[in-house]
Amino acid sequence: MAEADPRDLEGLYDRHVRAMYGLALRILQDQGEAETVVQAVFADAWSRMVGADGDAEPTASGLLAATRRRAIEQLRALSASPPDDPAVIDVPMPAIADERPPLSDEAVARLRAALADLPVIERTAIELAGLQGMTAAQIAERIEQPPEAVRTRIRAGLMKLRETLTA
DSSP states (O other): OTTOOHHHHHHHHHHHHHHHHHHHHHHHOOHHHHHHHHHHHHHHHHHHHTTOSSOOOOOHHHHHHHHHHHHHHHHHHHSSSOOSOHHHHOOOOOOOOOSSOOOOHHHHHHHHHHHHHSOHHHHHHHHHHHTTOOOHHHHHHHHTOOHHHHHHHHHHHHHHHHHHHHO
16 A cells, blocks of 8 residues: 555455445435545545555554544534434444454453453443444443443443453
């Protein structure tokens, strides 16, 4: 990517465009706007990769996060005020087939142990979001907590997992 070979962008595009477009379309409910968002995210990714040192190819989760962020910004720009329906903004990230090899038995055991060490509320929120694809609003309703508290618990739990698993 750092050498600005257009074939690299094509490969990146082919691997991620469906998920990115689907996410943008779910948020914006407009094909043209969704296409514009996806194009802008790829253009942004390309400009950041050109001349970058090392392996600068964006990850699937990074591209989806950028798509979600840009789609929400576009939705807000299209309307005079943010939408009244929080479900429009609280869209779950779609599952993506990862090109990495599956985790080893040892890595799975470490992950399970790290999850077990989390406080129950954080572990539950992470499992509902990650394994069942529930939104923060859906999790909040299920565990009877405010959506922002759910987001905070997920962030805190993920930070603890990262710290435990990278130590």
